[in-house]
Amino acid sequence: MPDYSFLNLSPAEFEVLTRDLLQKELGLHLESFTSGRDGGIDLRHSRSRKREVIVQCKRYTGFASLKANLEQEVEKVKKLKPERYIICTSVGLTPGQKNQLLTLFNPFILAPGDIFGRDDLNNLLSKFPEVERSHFKLWLSSTEILQRILHSKIYNQSAFEEEKIKETVRLFVSNDSFGDGLKLIERHRYLLISGSPGIGKTTLARVISYHYLANGYEDFIFLSGSIDEAYSLYNADRKQLFLFDDFLGKTFLHLKLGRNEDERIIRFIERIAKSDNKLLILTTREYILAQARLSYEVFEKPAIRLANCILDLEGYTKQVRSKILYNHIFFSNLDQAYIENLLEKSSYQRIIAHKNYSPRIIETVLENISTIRPEEFVSKFIGYLDYQDSIWKHVYESQITPFSQLILANLLTAGTPIAMNDLELLIRAFAERFASKYGIVYSQIAFNKAITELENTFIRSSRDSKDKLVIDYANPSIQDFLVTYLNDLQDMMGDVIDTACFFNQLVSFFAYEGPGTPSQRPRRTHLAVTPYLATKLVNRLTQNFVELPSSTLKKRLNSNTEPYYYQVRRSVYNKLNFLRHSNLYTNNIAMRNFTLEFFKLIMIPNHVQSEDIGHYVSLVIYFHNEIPFEEEKILAALAPNIETLSDYHDFKQLEALYTETYAKFISKSAAYKEAVRQMVDWEAENVDTLDIRDFVDDIHAIVDHTKIDLANVIIDLEEKFQERDRDYDPDEIYDHDEDVRSEYRAEEENISDMFDSLK
Incomplete structure (x- = not known):
């Protein structure tokens, strides 16, 4: 038999559950009413005014408080004179306690069986399991289901704890977004949740994840930073759920995605869509998604119907907004003085209707309630909503030390994650x-003390599988706040520039506004640079260009699929190309002159590594009209270092510039042909089985272009493809039963009565 306490449900949710159970048990239709001042009626079955069945639902933790409340209901019941009076409560009752209530409401309670305590309700749930399943907040927080979720194989997510799951489920308000999200992910196998910061994207993604982990999915894989983790952990034989939270966040804000990252994301989505045992959930802030569409044509590809999977969370109805606020207040154990301020003149209506309404603001206000006096609760709340960054501003200016403030200022320019x-x-x-x-x-x-102060508010620290201690933001909105706030502290930013230790500090987050030139970057994504600061930046970069290392970290997986971070190496070609794409280069002539003159000094590459070929070729193409290049020397220097298919395509771009020289070189160069053969062998050995057909097409194109004999590789790949094809049944794709999809709808409630029930 189930053993629920029912305390994870709000009073309104407990009432709906009770209604559904009693309708099954009694075979009666029960009318529902709004929460709050109910006149002694929560549920009613009425054949006539003299033949009413009235149900009272009471969510309490102990018998003493339950009885005290019910004693206030006696006079109401005497006036109503129902034919039958039923009590349902979350309190576990003894026979003696039932007899006390029976006596209290004599003669309206006909028998002890019309008093349903906690054990009775659990018994009804075992009798009517379909009711249990329809109330997902109830069963999702059960001990059995929680253990099933926690015993899934969890990758890359340290915050997968029982109390965190319980809290997320308890505060979550079921609404159209949940039902729509389930429909979309069932149809497409993937779901993109977009919306403004703090609207609840991550919460929705987690609740949907819990839903599937409780229903047969074996692996939960949390992705951050790169889609490469998804490729590495993909297991064709297991039911896996991938969650890529803020998938365009930090990477896109750092000017651009990694090489071919956009194509790899789309290719992984297409792979998920063809699977029958994989699910993918992605979240992103709306304004970043809009930027990505402008910069990366692939995100508009109609073939994958990406747009059909966009879930707009900004369409919360007023009743959903009300329930979210109500749940947070109800479960927060807030002192009654704050609640009185909230209820005075129905002030909660101003919060619910505010244009900047945000679940994250609600959470943050309640987390910092100790800094707010009860009589100013609503006014402070509205102030935070008027200026969403003000919640972070208040904590930044009033809650942390100057040392911690300076850590955040420097951290913004370096970016996260950082060692x-x-x-x-x-x-x-x-x-x-x-x-x-x-x-x-x-x-x-002092440093350790400041880190401790910032931990779990502004930052979070974690150790990777190689014991590297890494710092990241605790919340994506913190970076947005710091950009906006520090834009107005140009003097401090000048000091940060003067002591910058890393190349990325001087390039990644600064956007220069030249004289009369509007910024090309939104204010909330980059720090605006005045001409004075631009001079500082140029001097710092040009004087230390070669020596400045990078603090940028990337995540990889070791042989045991455990994550670890490695430092990104930035060669001079990488730095020059990165700099060339920056706003500072576009709008500052001194930076443009330095970049050109420095490249002239190193335009004949020596010992160029595979990862630098793309950067070098990009610079050659950009400067080809300004510098006379020795074509054959450049081709000869690059060719032996071709190691990947991407390197091959980067090298091939030079064909358009050096047509005749290029044609002669690839036909005669033994070093080039050997490098291409080794590249194809390596790619063929490591190609994913689902990508074989595309790679065979790539090899045919290479053969046509280079005349290199690669027939043996093609034959081997065709055999692999046929072997994979034998185990692949396309008829199973999208074989889903529309009739079993869950429908979740928010129930209409009277907002005033619901909040009055907080009294």
């Missing part, structure tokens, strides 16, 4: 130069 050692390095450099100006003293103790 703790690198963060400490740049803070030490800043503090040693500007200690007296900002009234700080650097020490290991």
